Amino acid sequence: MRRMIRIRVNGEWRELSVAGNALLLNVLREDEGLTGTKYGCGIGECGACTVRIDGEPVLSCLTLAVAVDGCEVQTVEGLAVDGRLDPLQEAMLDTAAVQCGFCTPGMLMTARALLDETPAPSEQDVRDHMKGNLCRCTGYASIVRAVLEAANRDGGPEMAPKPPALGAPRRSRGAPRTP
Amino acid sequence: MSRRPMNAIGRSAWRRDGVAKVTGAETYASDVVLPRMWHARVLRSPYAHARIESIDTSGAEALGAVCLTFADVPKVKYNERIVSTPPYLYRDRYVLADKARHVGEAIAAVAAPTEALAERALRALKVEYEVLEPLVEPARAMRPGAEPIHATVRLADAEVPIEGNIAVARTIELGDVGAGFAEAAVVLEREYVTSRIYHAQMETKSVVCRPEPDGGITVWPTTQSIHNTRQLLGEIYGLPLHKVNVKRVAIGGTFGSSIQMNSVIPICVGLALKARRPVKLVTTREEDLYDHVRYQTTIGLRLGVTRDGRLTAGHMRVLADIGGHNIQAYPLLSVMAGWWASLYRLPAMKYEGRAVYTNKTPSCAMQGFGNPQVSFAVESLMDELAEALAMDPIEFKLRNYVGLGGTFWGQGPSVQSIIRSDGAPELLRVGAEKIGWSARPAAGSATGRYRRGVGMARGFHTSSAGAPKPGEVIDYTGALVKINEDGSVDVVHAMMDHGGGTLDAIAKIVAEELGVPADRVGISPVDTRTTVYDVVTHATRGVYAGGAAAQRAARRAKAILLDYATRVLGIEADALVIEPDAALGQGVIHCPAVPDKRITVGALAKLCQTNSWGSIAAVESLRPVHCPPAFVTYFVEVEVDTETGAVTTTRAAIGSDCGTVVNPDLARGQLEGGLSKGAGYALYEDARWDAESGELLSRGFWIDSKVPAMSESPPLAGLETFFATTWEPTGPFGAKGIGEAATNPCAAAYANALANALGIRFRELPITPEKILAALQAAR
Numbered sequence: 008m009r010r011m012i013r014i015r016v017n018g019e020w021r022e023l024s025v026a027g028n029a030l031l032l033n034v035l036r037e038d039e040g041l042t043g044t045k046y047g048c049g050i051g052e053c054g055a056c057t058v059r060i061d062g063e064p065v066l067s068c069l070t071l072a073v074a075v076d077g078c079e080v081q082t083v084e085g086l087a088v089d090g091r092l093d094p095l096q097e098a099m100l101d102t103a104a105v106q107c108g109f110c111t112p113g114m115l116m117t118a119r120a121l122l123d124e125t126p127a128p129s130e131q132d133v134r135d136h137m138k139g140n141l142c143r144c145t146g147y148a149s150i151v152r153a154v155l156e157a158a159n160r161d162g163g164p165e166m167a168p169k170p171p172a173l174g175a176p177r178r179s180r181g182a183p184r185t186p
Numbered sequence: 187m188s189r190r191p192m193n194a195i196g197r198s199a200w201r202r203d204g205v206a207k208v209t210g211a212e213t214y215a216s217d218v219v220l221p222r223m224w225h226a227r228v229l230r231s232p233y234a235h236a237r238i239e240s241i242d243t244s245g246a247e248a249l250g251a252v253c254l255t256f257a258d259v260p261k262v263k264y265n266e267r268i269v270s271t272p273p274y275l276y277r278d279r280y281v282l283a284d285k286a287r288h289v290g291e292a293i294a295a296v297a298a299p300t301e302a303l304a305e306r307a308l309r310a311l312k313v314e315y316e317v318l319e320p321l322v323e324p325a326r327a328m329r330p331g332a333e334p335i336h337a338t339v340r341l342a343d344a345e346v347p348i349e350g351n352i353a354v355a356r357t358i359e360l361g362d363v364g365a366g367f368a369e370a371a372v373v374l375e376r377e378y379v380t381s382r383i384y385h386a387q388m389e390t391k392s393v394v395c396r397p398e399p400d401g402g403i404t405v406w407p408t409t410q411s412i413h414n415t416r417q418l419l420g421e422i423y424g425l426p427l428h429k430v431n432v433k434r435v436a437i438g439g440t441f442g443s444s445i446q447m448n449s450v451i452p453i454c455v456g457l458a459l460k461a462r463r464p465v466k467l468v469t470t471r472e473e474d475l476y477d478h479v480r481y482q483t484t485i486g487l488r489l490g491v492t493r494d495g496r497l498t499a500g501h502m503r504v505l506a507d508i509g510g511h512n513i514q515a516y517p518l519l520s521v522m523a524g525w526w527a528s529l530y531r532l533p534a535m536k537y538e539g540r541a542v543y544t545n546k547t548p549s550c551a552m553q554g555f556g557n558p559q560v561s562f563a564v565e566s567l568m569d570e571l572a573e574a575l576a577m578d579p580i581e582f583k584l585r586n587y588v589g590l591g592g593t594f595w596g597q598g599p600s601v602q603s604i605i606r607s608d609g610a611p612e613l614l615r616v617g618a619e620k621i622g623w624s625a626r627p628a629a630g631s632a633t634g635r636y637r638r639g640v641g642m643a644r645g646f647h648t649s650s651a652g653a654p655k656p657g658e659v660i661d662y663t664g665a666l667v668k669i670n671e672d673g674s675v676d677v678v679h680a681m682m683d684h685g686g687g688t689l690d691a692i693a694k695i696v697a698e699e700l701g702v703p704a705d706r707v708g709i710s711p712v713d714t715r716t717t718v719y720d721v722v723t724h725a726t727r728g729v730y731a732g733g734a735a736a737q738r739a740a741r742r743a744k745a746i747l748l749d750y751a752t753r754v755l756g757i758e759a760d761a762l763v764i765e766p767d768a769a770l771g772q773g774v775i776h777c778p779a780v781p782d783k784r785i786t787v788g789a790l791a792k793l794c795q796t797n798s799w800g801s802i803a804a805v806e807s808l809r810p811v812h813c814p815p816a817f818v819t820y821f822v823e824v825e826v827d828t829e830t831g832a833v834t835t836t837r838a839a840i841g842s843d844c845g846t847v848v849n850p851d852l853a854r855g856q857l858e859g860g861l862s863k864g865a866g867y868a869l870y871e872d873a874r875w876d877a878e879s880g881e882l883l884s885r886g887f888w889i890d891s892k893v894p895a896m897s898e899s900p901p902l903a904g905l906e907t908f909f910a911t912t913w914e915p916t917g918p919f920g921a922k923g924i925g926e927a928a929t930n931p932c933a934a935a936y937a938n939a940l941a942n943a944l945g946i947r948f949r950e951l952p953i954t955p956e957k958i959l960a961a962l963q964a965a966r
Contacts, residue, residue, distance in 0.1 A: 038218075040219075041207065042211065042213075042216075042217040044210070045214075045389070045438070046468065047222070047389070048471040048888050053888060055388055064833075083209065084210045085208055086208075087256060088211070092208065092209070095209040095704065099208050103198065103687075103851035103852050104855075105685075106439075106685030106852075107387075107389070107439040107684060108203070108206075108207030109389045135897070139318075140896070141386075141893055142896075143439050143863070143893065144855070144859050146861050146863070146894075147895075148858040148902060149858065151855075151896065151899070177932065185248065
């Protein structure tokens with residue numbers, strides 16, 4: 008059974024017909040052609056498929072597309088604005104935190120969410136927040152450096168949502184919002 | 187070759203594929219989408235050992251799927267890793283199995299318009315098995331009268347019988363071992379057991395194949411070698427090689443698991459040819475877990491030493507569990523002997539290796555290819571011997587190690603060369619200073635709940651499989667370098683970059699040789715039709731061999747360029763130099779003695795084109811004739827919680843002798859990644875099998891293989907990497923390898939650190955909290 012959903016993908020509203028059991032990962036990769044989001048395990052073990060739903064890092068391999076109807080979805084393709092890299096992307100390149108690159112999109116989305124909520128994280132904050140994203144190449148040290156370095160740099164990304172106040176209620180899911 | 191100041195080498199810069207990788211634009215095999223493309227799924231054996239009685243595909247075909255079974259595939263027995271020379275290639279498999287030899291073995295495959303329909307079709311396949319006794323453990327497989335897992339295998343042009351499920355055995359004896367042990371004052375003999383860990387590369391094995399109108403195929407695979415994949419597909423499907431085009435796409439990690447042509451690649455080709463349309467096959471993580479693991483080994487090691495700390499003799503017995511197929515057991519047994527012979531000078535040595543078939547996932551190379559196993563045993567026992575002699579392990583090792591002028595076995599006994607650069611003493615000295623070696627506690631002296639200890643282990647990996655004469659292993663590579671009409675450069679090289687930065691290093695080597703800015707050297711997208719042969723990115727040969735071939739091609743292109751410059755400038759080519767000009771963004775050809783005579787590389791290249799003088803391009807191939815060791819030294823400090831058995835890495839100092847450091851930031855990344863994988867091997871990771879059913883105890887859950895996460899990596903402040911100041915005279919601009927060396931001694935360093943912290947020796951990997959608690963209990 009198919010359903011129409013409306014999601015805002017990287018700033019652009021899309022109306023999509025999706026199967027009721029379609030995973031967000033597959034809708035993004037196959038229907039939207041956003042192949043930057045990676046399949047690593049399909050069962051939430053590795054974090055390679057991480058995208059942001061209304062700013063929160065979410066495993067798209069465990070998320071039904073119909074469940075994000077009305078939501079803002081940001082993928083790795085939505086990080087750079089008008090060809091200008093996000094400071095986090097630049098920091099990842101500056102610290103050589105990218106090797107094979109397969110974990111990179113998920114790492115970026117998880118780390119961006121951390122930095123938007125916690126602009127000056129400690130090293131331990133980074134490790135706690137990102138331990139669900141596996142990487143086999145780097146041993147993580149360069150990724151930790153990249154996140155701390157990005158936090159240090161002046162000026163945040165234009166697209167990043169304002170960090171919610173501590174204790175502020177999470178935005179509700181599912182209610183369509185106008186663009 | 188001179189040690190002049192360098193412009194490109196040794197400078198960190200954004201990797202060439204970096205922007206693509208941080209923006210999601212990079213293309214991996216699973217990202218390839220083609221018009222009319224169908225999707226494939228593979229039916230895998232639920233039994234560890236079973237004959238296939240029948241396969242009924244009618245249900246799947248009724249759903250519109252195209253099916254592939256053993257009956258459909260060419261009856262060509264092949265070995266998926268054509269790196270060994272033909273006399274040493276043990277061929278024991280078909281595209282789809284004639285018999286199930288491990289849980290997860292590919293029995294049949296289907297293709298359908300969508301993956302969901304393919305999955306439904308897969309479930310409609312009906313297979314009847316005759317279940318055989320699962321021979322999951324080596325002891326059971328070697329028991330007299332056990333069912334042969336393979337009755338025969340193909341070697342060269344003959345079918346040879348397999349006795350007792352021993353796939354291959356190798357014995358090497360040098361010197362008088364009996365006399366050597368008789369001379370020893372101290373002889374220690376120990377048994378070490380290493381685990382069968384999963385590569386855990388982020389990308390599962392994937393492939394897309396498109397049949398071409400001319401009867402050929404185009405293939406986008408996960409692979410470490412596009413050319414070997416091409417040659418194998420040509421051989422299996424009887425296609426001339428000019429009609430087999432294998433494309434290089436980015437690979438999401440591999441660590442050895444794609445040296446061989448991955449089992450799904452020829453399956454996908456078979457489906458695409460039968461369906462007459464493009465087919466994509468992306469394996470699930472569970473399928474991938476059943477596809478490849480590191481070789482599990484049991485190593486018996488005996489070493490004799492004089493009172494003054496000189497090794498006199500050694501005896502090593504290796505039993506390797508290779509699983510259901512022999513991917514590379516013969517070279518494994520060879521290289522393990524070589525790593526051992528090259529660590530420390532042994533006047534007499536006996537090596538006995540056996541590789542046994544079992545009904546488990548086939549083993550293959552994984553970062554270090556037998557070296558982490560050997561280094562774990564040797565470096566553990568050397569530490570113990572030093573303790574028995576009351577010598578500092580560093581002094582004991584320096585007294586015996588194979589260094590400058592010694593003979594290094596880079597890939598078993600047939601690949602040997604003389605060591606011409608040796609940073610091992612420097613690495614030991616600097617590492618000892620960084621970790622505070624002299625202040626480490628006496629072994630077992632720590633008390634209280636949390637106990638710290640410091641351990642050290644050293645080792646190396648080869649740089650390439652180069653040797654003066656072709657032996658058992660192929661090492662051959664080549665490159666095309668061409669200079670464009672604006673002074674920029676294209677490098678056309680078939681080598682794969684697994685993420686370590688091999689292709690960036692190659693670009694820098696070309697830039698350095700030509701005298702152009704590094705950012706004006708591009709790496710061309712390639713396939714097998716547009717490149718000369720490169721064997722495979724393995725054996726830590728990317729920079730050393732691949733870079734050397736590119737350097738050779740660049741040197742010839744430069745000679746062509748200077749020849750034309752002579753025409754324009756009227757200056758002898760030998761008097762001309764090319765230097766990068768940052769403001770102009772290209773190289774400038776000039777003669778320092780005649781300052782007014784100069785022309786940019788781009789202007790000259792354009793003149794060559796407009797005047798029809800000729801292209802400035804060169805293609806060169808080479809076989810390296812040396813295999814220099816890339817030394818690595820690990821110092822680690824651990825803290826053990828004696829109530830939980832948990833081990834924390836508090837500090838690590840990792841030193842590498844990779845000769846000239848080409849990509850400094852990526853070289854550091856190799857060492858940090860090596861530590862992570864080595865720590866996982868030492869402390870956490872395992873892929874355990876049910877001894878009765880032959881299933882993974884993890885049931886296909888990746889988390890259960892306990893790959894280190896970010897929370898396990900040591901604090902940044904405690905992590906130091908450093909490089910020896912060496913120059914390898916046979917390498918491109920003094921460089922040798924780093925990648926596999928980066929992890930090899932790591933597990934031994936942990937075992938030695940735990941011995942220092944607790945006074946207990948652990949000889950079985952992984953050294954889990956459970957084992958630590960049990961040992962503490964027993965020691966009480």
